[in-house]
Amino acid sequence: MQEVIKHVACPYCGACCDDLEVTVDDGKIIEVKNACIIGTEIYHHASREGRVGTPRRRQPDGTYKDITYEEAIDFTAKMLIKAKKPLIFGFGSTNCEGMAAAGRVAEDAGAVLDNCASICHGSSFLAIFDTGYPSCTLGEVKNRADVVIYWGSNPAHAHPRHMSRYGIFPRGFFTGKGARGRKVIVIDPRYTDTARCANQFLQVQQGHDYELFDAFRMVMHGYAADVPAIVAGVPKEKILEACDVIKAGRYVHIFFGMGLCHSDGRNHNVDIAINLVRDVNEYTKCTIMAMRGHYNIAGPGIVWAWQFGFPYCIDLTKGSVAHMNPGETSSVDLANRGEIDAFINIGTDAGAHFPIRAFEKIGGAGIPMVTIDPSVNMAATVSDVHIPVAIVGVETGGICYRMDNVPIQYRAVVKPFNGILTDEQLFDKIYERMQELKNAGIECDGTWDYATPLADVRPIKEVYQ
Amino acid sequence: MNTVTITMVKQPQLFLEADLITPDQFAGKSIEAIGAIEISEGKIKYPLASFAKIEGVSGATAAETKIVLNGDLTRVKRIGQQMTAGEIIINSNVDMYTGGWMKGGKITVNGNADSFTGIAMAGGELTINGNCQNHVGSAYRGDWRGMTGGVLRVTGNVGNDIGTFMRGGTIIVGGDAFIHVHTHGEGGTIIVKGNIQARVGGQSVKGDIFVNGKIDFMMPGYKYVEDVEKDVDGVKAVYAHYVGDLGERHPEAKGQKVFTNLYLKK
Numbered sequence A: 001m002q003e004v005i006k007h008v009a010c011p012y013c014g015a016c017c018d019d020l021e022v023t024v025d026d027g028k029i030i031e032v033k034n035a036c037i038i039g040t041e042i043y044h045h046a047s048r049e050g051r052v053g054t055p056r057r058r059q060p061d062g063t064y065k066d067i068t069y070e071e072a073i074d075f076t077a078k079m080l081i082k083a084k085k086p087l088i089f090g091f092g093s094t095n096c097e098g099m100a101a102a103g104r105v106a107e108d109a110g111a112v113l114d115n116c117a118s119i120c121h122g123s124s125f126l127a128i129f130d131t132g133y134p135s136c137t138l139g140e141v142k143n144r145a146d147v148v149i150y151w152g153s154n155p156a157h158a159h160p161r162h163m164s165r166y167g168i169f170p171r172g173f174f175t176g177k178g179a180r181g182r183k184v185i186v187i188d189p190r191y192t193d194t195a196r197c198a199n200q201f202l203q204v205q206q207g208h209d210y211e212l213f214d215a216f217r218m219v220m221h222g223y224a225a226d227v228p229a230i231v232a233g234v235p236k237e238k239i240l241e242a243c244d245v246i247k248a249g250r251y252v253h254i255f256f257g258m259g260l261c262h263s264d265g266r267n268h269n270v271d272i273a274i275n276l277v278r279d280v281n282e283y284t285k286c287t288i289m290a291m292r293g294h295y296n297i298a299g300p301g302i303v304w305a306w307q308f309g310f311p312y313c314i315d316l317t318k319g320s321v322a323h324m325n326p327g328e329t330s331s332v333d334l335a336n337r338g339e340i341d342a343f344i345n346i347g348t349d350a351g352a353h354f355p356i357r358a359f360e361k362i363g364g365a366g367i368p369m370v371t372i373d374p375s376v377n378m379a380a381t382v383s384d385v386h387i388p389v390a391i392v393g394v395e396t397g398g399i400c401y402r403m404d405n406v407p408i409q410y411r412a413v414v415k416p417f418n419g420i421l422t423d424e425q426l427f428d429k430i431y432e433r434m435q436e437l438k439n440a441g442i443e444c445d446g447t448w449d450y451a452t453p454l455a456d457v458r459p460i461k462e463v464y465q
Numbered sequence B: 001m002n003t004v005t006i007t008m009v010k011q012p013q014l015f016l017e018a019d020l021i022t023p024d025q026f027a028g029k030s031i032e033a034i035g036a037i038e039i040s041e042g043k044i045k046y047p048l049a050s051f052a053k054i055e056g057v058s059g060a061t062a063a064e065t066k067i068v069l070n071g072d073l074t075r076v077k078r079i080g081q082q083m084t085a086g087e088i089i090i091n092s093n094v095d096m097y098t099g100g101w102m103k104g105g106k107i108t109v110n111g112n113a114d115s116f117t118g119i120a121m122a123g124g125e126l127t128i129n130g131n132c133q134n135h136v137g138s139a140y141r142g143d144w145r146g147m148t149g150g151v152l153r154v155t156g157n158v159g160n161d162i163g164t165f166m167r168g169g170t171i172i173v174g175g176d177a178f179i180h181v182h183t184h185g186e187g188g189t190i191i192v193k194g195n196i197q198a199r200v201g202g203q204s205v206k207g208d209i210f211v212n213g214k215i216d217f218m219m220p221g222y223k224y225v226e227d228v229e230k231d232v233d234g235v236k237a238v239y240a241h242y243v244g245d246l247g248e249r250h251p252e253a254k255g256q257k258v259f260t261n262l263y264l265k266k
């Protein structure tokens, strides 16, 4: 019998659209309404052919053999206890319940706990530590903002419904005219599809946003006359014009993306953006928000800040003292420097997202590796063990934090494929097994008897030479 | 002054955290007691003696203790962290946080040092006869109080974030720097004898920056004032004097706004 489930939240991007209608027939997803194309796809993934329904262990010849959950949990628990500095990285695509359970495991294991922010908006966190975060909710942007700036972000492709639900087009309480009542400024090195919706487009020279922000701040501090004729490729008149629009706005909002936090200077690009917000507040109301990528990548920041006091890059190897210093305790640096001896890739794909030279140090170094993910991703293909889990927002519900740190209740629309576990159940079982093993006398002695180096992973240099 | 010599005899699989290698910790201890000092590799703690041979005698106080480190220390972090007096000589490359939060005494590294060297340094002398990576003399994440005192000298090149949130002391770089020098500075002096790519004095409130080489991309917020003659690290030369960052808040003293001074060698 067909059933239409309403008010479903989309487990894809940080816009967390919660107005989806999913038609289900006999446990199969038939149709998804209201979602954008990428959102729709995630639901159809669930019923695709070729999904993995049981944990798998890599064999010496590189093929995979199905194993039981007990065996997979035992391998993971033992690895976490034995390793001197295991890294648990990912959490881009899971719920807060799974993150909290992983936090308990990481603390017990003395692991480094890190999430995808480390390779994404982590640098924005650093800026927020330095200068604060004068932010708001997406509802405030929709209902109040009459000047919207997208800086270094391209929601037309990365968050397809962001502009229509929050940023540019919606009619809100004080913004009854919708797009006609809003001034939109886009600042980007490329003329993006988002820029096509803008009233003003400033083409900043790649990697020079910091200088452009400085020029904006000079205007706000009354030094407009001293702004050079061209800053970061943008003519002075255009900067002054944009500043006039900003000063005349009733409520100005800046959305910033990876253009800032992943070009040279990283955190300082965001830090100066936040300082510009402070300056603009001398003239009118102004707020700022990071365009977080995944639907719950804001989640680990919230959950772990509550558990450990830090949002990411948390080194728990010293027991009760959590230490955080990205550059040292960040996943890519740990991998690059050869500072970890076990790796769990959960709810992300380090194989696809790490710099290749960092990932080959994990995949090629004989470091034991476990991937926890519903699908066979690149990291899963080089892991010792791959444990499939239920897809959050499709097969299991839970709390997820939207990009503005508003929690959204996600829900399951179908049952987990083949009865697979959720992330939370899996981590709870790993925790229980760790206690059993510790009670049986297994301890960290820095020795291995089970790591199986992959013979065919060669340094990338060799492959291309 | 008494000397304790430490020679690395074994390399760790990962990295060692040796924040207890300071004259303060060694002072008044026997060689056996120094050998029992804990260093950690991930979650395992080892006695120092399991990685190094220890010889000599320590002084009664930190000020009377000198530590000489030989062998390969490339994978050892946090040497000299929070030291208050005495001397450390490292005849090797070292890893991160060397001389971090140090308050006094003297460290000399005859080799390269990694990132966070002299982070939040408050006093003493830290000399790296080699190159450094990033965050030299900078603040710890989220701390608005960076380096407050002391002299940090790097003879080679450095990366980014040199003296971020600096409030006092002096950083002298013999070679080039990448980006972000004296960002958010609230005091102190930075001298870079080589070139800097960009972002010198961004968001800087006050302090002095001297650059003997070229800056590829100047911050728009710096304004030329006049040419001046200055004595920089013992050498007199004519510099173009700029003030800024005009895009940042600035305090007032005697009815005048106080700016950061950027001196660019002519």
Ligand code: SF4
Pocket (backbone or CB within 6 Å): A010, A011, A012, A013, A014, A015, A016, A017, A034, A035, A036, A037, A038, A039, A040, A159, A160, A161, A162
């Ligand atoms: S915009 Fe994002 S959250 Fe909304 S439907 Fe598309 S992918 Fe899902």
